[in-house]
Amino acid sequence: MSGIVLHKEFAYPVAAAVSTFWLLTWQTIRVGAARKLAKIDYPQVYAEKAEAAVNQAAQKFNCAQRAHQNTLEVLPVILTGTLVTGLKHPIAASALCGTWVLARVFYTIGYSTGDPKKRNMLKSSTIGGLALFGLVLTSTASAVAFVRQALEV
Template identity: 70%
Template structure:
């Protein structure tokens, strides 16, 4: 009888995908910091006020950049947990879906940070991100069901 979980050798791929989110977040943080400076929005203010946005296009672009980063942070726990759980049973698929989500977030952030919210979905970034997220949730559920059946 085996005790514990045996990790497939390919589990390194979902782990590498999870680590790559560090670079995504650092890059987004730098973008937010630069946009904050250009907009002259002082800390601890999270977003530019409506009056600042009305008087300053850079303030609107800052809000868009900040929102792209915030939206990434809102869903990141699901992506990280799902990628790692899925990777226990389906490491290549988990890494692929996680990588697609990360790439979609880069494109989403580039588009959104232009100050035109419609550009956040350029090249299909929004739908690709949503589909890869749903894939991660479904695959992690399938992984857990499979592991439970093996008990």
């Protein structure tokens, strides 16, 4: 019976995964500040469409909230992909996750302006999407390699 052996380089994907915690914390603070400025009470998730149309602060809140929610929607794929890929390709995993996190910072800044078209600030949506796709591909390849290795035993 054999176990999983983690190479010392696995520290890099772990650090990249932890960077997502800081990203979420920063986004949460931004959403809270935007909520306060827009005077949107809990538990309301978004400002009503009519309210956002006449109140720029409400529109900015909606955009900050959406950037955060979108991050949460894709985060399970990012974390799983980073850790699975990191078992075989730790440098690639950490680079892809780190690229996604950095792109997500610019995505959030752009989106939080209140103009949803600015969410691709500095091509952040494109770069983040490519990093995500890279993690999907590399984690799939890693999983296939693990299965092949298991079948050889």
